[in-house]
Amino acid sequence: MLKGHPKGLLVAFFANMGERFSYYTMLAIFVLYLQARFGLSAGSAGDYYGGFLFGIYFLPILGGIIADRWGYGRTITWGILIAFIGKIILTIPGYAQGMFAMQYELVIIVISLFVISLGTGLFKGNLQALVGKLYDYPEYAPKRDNAFNIFYMGINIGAFLAPYAATGAVKYILGKKGFLYENSMPHLANLNEKAHPFLDQMIGTVQNHFAGALHYTDKIAAFKSQMGFGGSLSEFASTYTSTLSVGYSTAFAIAAVAMIISLVVFVGFKKYYKHADLTVKQAKEKAEREGKEDTTVTMSKEEEKKRLVALSLVFITVAFFWMAFHQNGFTLTIFARDYTVSEVSAFNYMFFDLRTFIPILAAIGGLIFMFRKSSSLKTKIISAAVFVGGAAIAYSFYSGFGETKNIEPEIFQSFNPIFIVVLTPIIVGFFNWLRKRGKEPSSPRKIGTGMFITALGFVVMMMAAFHLQSVTGLSPYWLIGTYFVLTIAELFLSPIGISFVAKVAPPRFSGLAQGGWLGATAIGNLLAGLVGKLWDIVALWQFFALLVALTLISGIFIFSVIRILENVTKSSDQQQ
């Protein structure tokens, strides 16, 4: 898969994987931390979260402007350092409990969020721009789309591992004090801290008619006894939440360490991307200094305008893709909770548990390489060992599952990063196969096709909604199937889109254009929330039909302007 790619791609891959691992480790627990440490309601914590995400997606525009003047590598390095400092600041309130008043701790959090988003803004879009620049050479240019597919896989490996690291750190710190991880405890502890004259009455009202209604003190008492804590309810609640805050801060510290790893990779292997790390001005100065011919592309205002128009057209489409795709963390999770069976057989559960699913994937991979004609004897022997080992590990866990197991609705979201990692080599192989036959579609055509595949994913959900009329709970395979199709769409669209931006962006706006891509993603996320509000208003099939219609229209839109997009792609190719 990496054959024929510049070594700088691997540097970017690992630097990005480290940064994304760090970012998602922090994100996995950030809202929970705000609630545990400061007793914020979900709404208030959401305001901090929303503000932070706004910075994360829009500051790359500023980062792009800076890098286009200052240089990509230098801006990225500062980005990593600044984000590292931000994550260190974030650990302060949890580790230094009692040193600052609560309102000052919140000020520290806000400062850390700003610093992290500034660092991410300097890093994220510019690393994409730098990867694009590695492929501005004729020998590499045809592999640019594939390169971004591989680069994208790094993002998803980091994102996939992050929640496990975050919860692992929290569980470790809690475990040292004999506590179990129970993420509802901070909220219960906050309820217990103050008098609730109205809530107590309302709980009584519900209890009158639905006998089992719980009071928060009942629940805290149940956890206290489960964890064998000797003191009063209030002591238990406060000790638990302060230990939990330390646990969350430890996860933030892990996130900070990951930034250092990312920095070591990026700075330590500079020689592999140094040649491409030049702004237009720097390239001209270098040519002058070395007395060589200036080979940088000088672009007319007219050409720049054409390219910016093409980029804007893609940004509009991409916003609609993210609007549909990000229903995964929103309405598709509600669908999983309310309409999908919550109990599956032990066999089906193997696909929901990492301890069985990853060995199964490894076994399938082993099987494929074992029977591939081109595999050497050594590869076949190793593949056979992987197959047998994977199958044996999966079976050993499977045999301990019992007859049925419960599945949590959130677990469906983990299928996307797994599918990304599994499908990337297949999609890359598919495009390579087409290229060898001279049939590889242009990047804009791949993006348009990605939109149609997205529509197909929601057609599956429409069918599920119709099927729901005859059954009480749906098989989880409906959702898994949708995630599978949506991941294929994502691979056609997101890495290819980044590649398109890298290729088409006027050289003096490379960083800014990548920032624009992230801005479009942010708008898509905002639209996802707005469309999601229709969930309770229209029928299920109508909701999914709307997503099908919007993504189809976006796909048709891309194909209707394909000539404009392909023309700028061709002129970019000719200049390389």
Next chain:
Amino acid sequence: MKTRTTFIASLLVSILMFSGCQSEDKQQGAMFQEEVKTIQQIEERSADISNAEEAFVLMRELNQNMKDIRDQILSMEQKYRKASESEKQKLKSEFQEANTQIDQSLNVISGNIEPYKEDKRVSKMLDKLNEIMISK
């Protein structure tokens, strides 16, 4: 420079446009009235339930509404803690009035749901209702 300014300006305008799409928060009192009205509508519809599926759908809506009521109560209590004595009395009577109406509606809904309480999906919704007031 001009092209760059135009590009950034159009991005910012689109951000502003989208953020303008979000609705304004409603006033406290008006929101509480809305939840009570919804629960009364659910109460009316509960009389027509004829199978477990309908009971499940109704319970799901009730849970959603109870979640909204819980959120209203928590923000009302926050206001209550800082309020003057006269404001406290006003909030108390506002809550009592809503609580009485909710009590009546839950009484009717509970009775109408009774034949379907053993159904697995309805029972799951009932479990959720029992936890809603103390969950996030």
